[in-house]
Amino acid sequence: xxxxxxxxxxxxxxxxxxxxxxxxxxxxxxxxxxxxxxxxxxxxxxxxxxxxxxxxxxxxxxxxxxxxxxxxxxxxxxxxxxxxxxxxxxxxxxxxxxxxxxxxxxxxxxxxxxxxxxxxxxxxxxxxxxxxxxxxxxxxxxxxxxxxxxxxxxxxxxxxxxxxxxxxxxxxxxxxxxxxxxx
Numbered sequence: 001x002x003x004x005x006x007x008x009x010x011x012x013x014x015x016x017x018x019x020x021x022x023x024x025x026x027x028x029x030x031x032x033x034x035x036x037x038x039x040x041x042x043x044x045x046x047x048x049x050x051x052x053x054x055x056x057x058x059x060x061x062x063x064x065x066x067x068x069x070x071x072x073x074x075x076x077x078x079x080x081x082x083x084x085x086x087x088x089x090x091x092x093x094x095x096x097x098x099x100x101x102x103x104x105x106x107x108x109x110x111x112x113x114x115x116x117x118x119x120x121x122x123x124x125x126x127x128x129x130x131x132x133x134x135x136x137x138x139x140x141x142x143x144x145x146x147x148x149x150x151x152x153x154x155x156x157x158x159x160x161x162x163x164x165x166x167x168x169x170x171x172x173x174x175x176x177x178x179x180x181x182x183x
């Protein structure tokens with residue numbers, strides 16, 4: 001397999017150089033996965049526009065989806081990044097493990113969201129009717145559902161980019177999910 005090198009600022013297009021500069025200012029570094037997107041002159045900007053688009057989901061809810069999807073897709077890079085981001089959004093280590101397992105004991109709403117994100121990912125969009133009904137009963141709307149599905153797609157893209165390229169993880173590496181953490 002061809003190795004994917006981590007591109008430096010000098011190796012990317014002018015457009016991607018500007019994005020690298022913005023990432024340096026906002027995050028303090030350019031995550032390896034984003035540098036991998038920069039092998040394309042357009043993919044990094046397109047992905048960041050999609051990932052940062054307006055949504056009806058809160059930052060915390062987005063992390064619920066990101067963690068559940070990344071666990072199903074077995075993406076250590078995204079699990080590691082979103083474990084760190086989940087902590088920044090107020091989740092504890094135990095809560096993050098639950099979310100990765102596709103459930104939550106925090107409240108019924110986040111539990112329904114985690115179960116839906118896991119189910120959509122596992123079933124490639126053929127969502128279980130009971131899981132969907134539980135999601136709506138928890139207070140989510142049809143608009144929230146479309147935003148959740150879009151977020152599942154967003155995260156799946158990054159999961160697949162990492163799974164294909166295997167670029168090094170540059171976040172504290174998430175530990176494997178204990179077999180005792182099951183929904």
